[in-house]
Amino acid sequence: MDRILNYIDGSFVAPASGQFLDNYRPRDGAVYGQLPDSTAADVDRAVAAAKAAFPAWHKLKRQERAQYLYKIADAIEQKLDIFAAAESRDQGKPIHLARSMDIPRAVENFRFFAGAILHQQERAFQTSPEVLNYTRREPVGVAGLISPWNLPLYLLTWKIAPALAAGNTAVAKPSELTPATAFLLAQVMDEVGLPKGVCNLVFGLGEKAGDALVAHPYVPLISFTGGTDTAAIIGRRAAPLYKKISFELGGKNPGLIFADCDLEAALTTTVRSSFLNQGEICLCTSRLFVQESLLPKFTELFVERIRQLKVGDPESAESFMGPLVSAEHLEKVDGFVQRAKAQGHTILCGGERVAPSAALQKGFYFAPTVISTQDASSEIMQQEVFGPVVTITPFTDYADAVEKANSTRYGLAATIWTQNLDTAHHAAADIKAGQIWVNTWMLRDLRVPFGGMKDSGIGREGGDYSLEFYTEEKNVCLQIGRNRL
CATH class of the missing domain: 3.40.309.10 (Aldehyde Dehydrogenase; Chain A, domain 2)
Known part of the structure; x- marks a missing residue:
């Protein structure tokens, strides 16, 4: 029986409680594996690792961060059939759909944001000959990323890629219903040598691991894709801590x-x-x-x-x-x-x-x-x-x-x-x-911001909007002294 482990600080570890959940195969209803039933203790450990890794990661040159993302993309592409089989088994989608849509789009997520971070531009305003105002964008810190079960790798990587590209570290909680491709992603990140603690994956239930991640004082940013009712709970938990939040929610x-x-x-x-x-x-x-x-x-x-x-x-x-x-x-x-x-x-x-x-x-x-x-x-x-x-x-x-x-x-x-x-x-x-x-459907361009209106969410994903969400602005006003000869 397959057993998935948490990926924390560059190591594959069992949950602190020693408890695991059964993972069911939609194809025939059989139990085929187990995943961690993680608690606040596991989230605390993952957040501590991400917090410790943040200073060195965000000080890397953009080109250096981009190279890690390109390596991850290449490795997923080389294992496309393995990822597709795992996603089909876990989520129930036809394997040909996973091969043609989900996994290639996950690869593209890493490649797009690896390139996008290299071309991001900042603003500067010449107020007068002696005064220059300019804007710096700096990563927020530890990003809490909660992804759904329907497109498990595609939507998880749509959060991880821009978060890491912008210089944040991350703690991700994939859906407990579809953990297999996230675990494979952790193995890929380990294989390509992503620095320890930069991206951590904690598996488990929303009411345990997810809630602990949302409420953690050292996680200033939450990106959630899922149900509208769950988002309302997350919003109430995050608001008193003044976290940045992005919700991509339901649709009719x-x-x-x-x-x-x-x-x-x-x-x-x-x-x-x-x-x-x-x-x-x-x-x-x-x-x-x-x-x-x-x-x-x-x-x-x-x-x-x-x-x-x-x-x-x-x-x-x-x-x-x-x-x-x-x-x-x-x-x-x-x-x-x-x-x-x-x-x-x-x-x-x-x-x-x-x-x-x-x-x-x-x-x-x-x-x-x-x-x-x-x-x-x-x-x-x-x-x-x-x-x-x-x-x-x-x-x-x-x-x-x-x-x-x-x-x-x-x-x-x-x-x-x-x-x-x-x-x-x-x-x-x-x-x-x-x-x-x-006159079309599902035609996507990652440069175009994506998100909903009304109860379908707040915030946007894709393009510069994603990179802006994972950063915060710092405006600098510089008085320039001129020495005249």
Whole structure:
């Protein structure tokens, strides 16, 4: 049985309590390994190591820090298949998806921020011939990084890479549901010789290890990706300590499909945007709003394609979807669908647990589900399901579409399908979401800041915005004395 260890001060160590948690394989529900059930004692040790490593790390030249990040990227890339297999086993996503999306994007995170730190520019203002004002950006210190289970390596490295590039040290707590790729990352950092204490990984539960990290007095910065309700708890804990915080939270993302859209493109991409990674991506489209004149045709073709999606063994190249991440999450998703059915919403396809084979009957599989509803205030339209469930609802005109798109507390992302340039630009401005895609989905550029509006988060990730979050400004006013000969 695999046993994961914490990575603290350059060493792999068991939790101080000696207690471990079981790690389940979504594919078949079996226990395949264990991870530390870390407590405040482990967090204290990791923070002390990061605090001790900070002075030397942030005094390194930017080029020297960048070289460590490039080495980490190269090492992950060389072990791409190992990382992909671990992520598929841990999270349940098809292994081909981990190979093509998650692991390459994690590699790119390190390479992008290694390069970005070399090109960051500061501001200077010549107030008068004798006075110069300039801004210095200095790392904050020990960064507390809490990452989710749905894109475990990709989102973890999106925090670690800019934090280290900017000169901070880090204590990261990956999700207890998906620790395998984080443990492999720790092994990579050890292999490339990252200085001891610069990046520490503490595994365990949010209410123990996560809470201790958030409340630690020597951790001035918290970056959290996860649920909106958990973020509220973190905010209450962090506020009295005046920590910098960044939250990338939930979404109930609308897709607006106008009658003048490229129908084939809209269908093909919306299948992916609704059900990729079992719908367990914060950016997935979970509410489809289709113009009335197009609704019958779109619904017929969309449901037909969804019924053809293969839910299967994540180890198979033929599977479009694998299992959900855990038995608890399967119960949650199923509960949403059963309540929607009881409330009178129409299940057009799916809506049930499935088993790809007799050998996988204990796995956490759920059929891709499409629900027809016109009640924008219902639970299934308001609450984040975070699974393979999408609703489909008609709209009459532009104003009706925008009103329905904005009718939730979330504002993470949206997609717009139209060939009308005016409609595209106006909708992009009127929809309250941090990320808008027009006639595409999941097209990302790391130079572009990413984050949500409303209850979908505060702060931004990506590009200079990430580097600025992991630094603090110091403004210097210099009086220049002139010696005249």
